[in-house]
Amino acid sequence: MLKQFIPVVALLALSAVTASAVQAKGRDDFNKPIQINAESDWFDVANKIAVFENNVVIQQGTLQIRADHLEVKRRDDQSDVFTATGTPAVYQQQLDDGSPISAEANSISYDQAKQILTLSGNVKVSQNNSVVQGSEIIYNFATQQMTANRGESDSDRVTTIFMPKKKSDNNNEPTNR
Template identity: 75%
Template sequence: MLKRFIPVVALVAINLAYVGDSAAQGREDFDKPIQINADRDSFDVANKVAVFENNVVIRQGSLSIRADHLEVTRRDDQSDVFTAKGSPAIYEQMLDDGSPISAEADIISYDQNKQLLTLSGNVKVSQDNSVIQGSEIIYNFATQQLTANRGENESDRVTTIFMPKKKGDNQNEPINR
């Protein structure tokens, strides 16, 4: 069941910026154009920074990200860093199998060069009624490793909730021969 959450988090990062050879579900969306709508945008061409503010909506196929603020920074190596902020920033997408996934966090950041996704502040990732929550979730595409961290307070914890298998879902039932 935990393997189901890794693609959820990975999709958030992959879809913030098009990454050519991704193998995640929802890949049909990667061929679609990225459209960003906002109440205001500004571009600092000299410093290679684009800023989108207020009611920011990013769409790419079935993918949707809503945020209060989005900053895209282009590095000298032509890789980008995407940082979406909100109260919370919300990600939603339909997977290839038709199931929805969603994630929310105060900050969703994707470093294209390092292949590192960081969700921070009140993080919640949901798929099929199962949830993982924490203060920070980091997914490294290069190593395919996910780390969930608690906050700075001793009482903070990482919580993962696995929902029981629904009746009629015999995907994990043994096969009798």
């Protein structure tokens, strides 16, 4: 019976990330194996659901997601929806140029068929010198477009911070002539 579960889990985990591999930065990561560690997991084969709970760590190359809970649902069209939740759930990856990107949110969801990553609840995305914060950030891998939305309250706002490029120390040194 256990042998029946193993292929289902492998397919669910592997297919989540490979669809976006061509579009995403850090694309070498998507050719590496996916490892999911958790304190417990369970599978509902009839309903095509895999659940990983407590101290969940998803690792694929330099890509890492830490969450309290991960749920993977397989649709009839064989595409998957991955939803990681936490307080917060945290995403980190090293991009092709070597720079890091990180994000945190209450929920990180990836819809494989639509190639859409949705971060919801207390979202913060940091890359290089920029930070974007909001209630929801949606990234479309196919179009490479990002949308940030405020919360439901009129006082909620989307905040984007662009930091000035750091000057090298050589520019501040006096010249001896």
